[in-house]
Amino acid sequence: MTALLEMRRIGKSFPGVKALDQVNLTVEAGEIHAICGENGAGKSTLMKVLSGVYPAGTYEGEIHYDDALASFRSIRDSEAKGIIIIHQELALVPLLSIAENMFLGNEVASRGVINWADAWARTSKLLAKVGLRENPQVPVGKLGVGKQQLIEIAKALAKDVRLLILDEPTAALQENDSAKLLDLMLELKAQGVTQIIISHKLNEIRRVADRVTVIRDGTTVSTMTKDEITEDRIIRDMVGRDMENRYPARTPKIGEVLMEVKGWNVTHPEQPRQVISDAGFTVRRGEILGIAGLMGSGRTELAMSLFGRSWGRNITGEVRIKGEKADLSSVSAAIHAGLAYVTEDRKSLGLILPEPIAKNVSLANLSGIAERGVLSRGREAQVAEGYRRAMRIRTPSVYQQVGNLSGGNQQKVVLSKWLFTEPDVLILDEPTRGIDVGAKYEIYNIMNDLAAQGRGVVMISSEMPEILGMCDRICVMNEGRIIGELSRDEASQEAIMAMILRDGILRDGILRDGAANGERVA
Template sequence: MEYILEMKGITKEFPGVRALNNVTFSVRKGEIHALCGENGAGKSTLMKVLSGVYPFGTYDGKIFINGQEVQFKSIHDSRQAGIAIIYQELAVVGEMSVAENILLNNELIHRKVIDWNLLYAESMKWQKQIGLDIDPQTKVRNLSVGKQQLIEIAKALTSDAKIIILDEPTTALTESDVELLMNILRDLKAKGVTCIYISHKLSEVLEIADSVTVLRDGETISTDPVGDMTEEKIITKMVGRSLTEIYPYEKRKLGDTVLEVKEYSVTHKGTGKQIIKDASFALRKGEILGVAGLMGAGRTELFTSLIGGYNNGKYSGSVNVEGSEKNIKNPSDAIEAGIAYVSEDRKRFGLVLGMDITKNTTLASLKQVMKFNVIDQAMEVKKAEEINNRMKLKAPNLEVKVSQLSGGNQQKVVLSKWLLNNPRILILDEPTRGIDVGAKYEIYKIIIELAKQGVGIILISSELPEVLGMSDRVLVMSGGKIAGELSRNEATQEKIMALATGGKNI
């Protein structure tokens, strides 16, 4: 089977940084080829070279498509050669319809006017190919992230793409959407379309890919058939060392109860629907309490309401922190009570992307860096440096905007922001989503260290190995209720899934 794509000796430099160093990357026609590496390994830079974002002349090396050298001077040139890239941040237009998005730049025009009937018919043809059975006139903003991703794939197919690049395609997808995407990729492969699959989720890589190339520090480490690889082998190649324990769990002596929630319910103000039903649980000092459940189980709704962040709900029940009942109406009340919450969507709710590291770090604790109601900049910088050094943040300096950091380092800034308040309770909602394996390990070590210091930690995660590997105890939610509780010794994926799907503990 011949190579459809060959990138040879690709070297790309930015001021003071060599992002790619003599990278070789080859993909066979009709295969699903995974590209793995830590954040900063050079994956995105390599794909930007391939897709024409970095035009010919701004890098060294050569690109061959079907054996012929190509020199892309723009994104348009790359598209003309049959290359389409679907970024993690989707490029759909929310106010436009499904059909308009799918056929964007390929509109069917008759006498300088769009033929809407033909447009919708053509859209349905492409939708059928990817199993998207919805009205083509539906506004895209009304669709789930999973369906928006399918629209991006359909858009790529309309341009007769021969190579489709998917960058972290399942980060925000439900389990059912992930399975649908996998089936579509298999179908595209059967039709001869080549896919480059970039993902931190190694279980998906091993399930869907034919081959895997690993980059580290801007260099090609290896290309191997997936059949020869395991998660451990890929991780070792990615980080340059063996992570003997992916989850650095340490048994600890737990303290007294720090948080107790009794018969807690949340009712949606508008619909009157009960979102959370009679939830009761306790958390001890130094304990890591895992929270598992399927999408829609109510995990995020429960814990955002506990910090006063779920504005559409009416609450009932009691919340006690160290034996004292708290009436938490908003996040400020939660901070005063010693509760910190790391959101699952760090870019929307955890960070101000246009601000630097220092200002993001002190955002939730401005009183600590103020004198006479004015921010003391020297004190602010000192506090930010101390906490970010503790987090082992990797950044040139604290004046860098957080938008320029990798996912793992952004998450460290979010943690720094909350830890500056010395919380007694730390709620972590999907704390390692979109983070590479090496950075995950560093986040896990931080979590363990905080627990050893007596912080009560609630770990909400959709990744069952993460819940099992890090938790002292696991709560399982289903349909807005706490369906069951499992100790570390008795918790298994099978038992968690049985409770999460409405069954009984097995």
């Protein structure tokens, strides 16, 4: 193979921070090259240098692309050479159709008039290439995240992509959608499309990558070939040490029931369908309870509806916290009752990115920083500094904008915000999504510490090994219902999936029998 891309001695600085220092990266034509590193290691910064987000003249070093010295001053320059980057936050306009998104800024037009028939036809062909059968006129916002990710790749194909960069492409996808995306990457490789993937999912890297480059603290640590790739080697190079156990050891001390949910029912806020049906579970003091299920099983909807009824309508059921009936009629009431919820979407719903750490930490408990009814910025900074130290948030100051932090440190700020409300029960929805193995381990330690303090922790995760490695008990959800629970000793990935499949077969039989008898089945 010959090198399509060489990045030589790349350096990039921001005020007070050296983000990249003498980084070298060589990508061969036709390969899938993975870039690994902890959050904040410099992976995304390096790709922004390559794609022209950080234009020539703002960084040190050289980029050689297709045997020529490259000088990209914008994304348009890099795209003209066939370099397309797909960011973790998808750049699609939800209200526009697939076709409109596909050619946005690159419209199919003649003399200034868009040829919609041609646009729709081209869109259908591009969608077929990525395995999608969707009407080109359907608004993108009505599609799931997995399909939106494929549309982004189809957009890249519309621009005659030669080098495709995927930044955490499977972070928000369920297992089936992730597998389809990885299969597509291998198909594109067979068609000659060179690819760079940034991912924290090491099993996926082993499946598709021909080579892996590891970056740590803004410098290149190693590049390994497919035969050399092992998860232990990648982790050691990423964190600078061996990690014998992915999940910290813990001896649980489980006490009395702290929270009990009975007969919880929720209707979709916009559609006439029941999303949560007769859900019930308990959380004990000192326990980490897992909620497992496939994407769309209702896990997040259950959590959000419990937390101050912030999602859904026609909500019925009863919740008791410490034996008392809990008022969860609003978010502030839920906080007062001792409940907290860490959302799966920290950037949109969990944090105010342009604001400093200090303001984000105090946001859910302003009375905690008030003196005689007046907010004290000094007290706010003092509280935030305490959490910065306790949670090991890597930043020199609590006045740093949260948007400038790595994903793992942002997650610690979200946790700090809710811990400052002193909850009895903390619901964590995908708490380690999009963060590296080192930061994950720190989050796991925080969860263990909370349980050791006698709090109840509810963990929702799409990563089965994480659920199995961290939880004392696991409730399994399917189609909006809790269909069973497993103890730590009983639980396995096979046992969870078998429970879901059995329930699906049983429910399918009930629906068919009901339809056959002319009954209306909910």
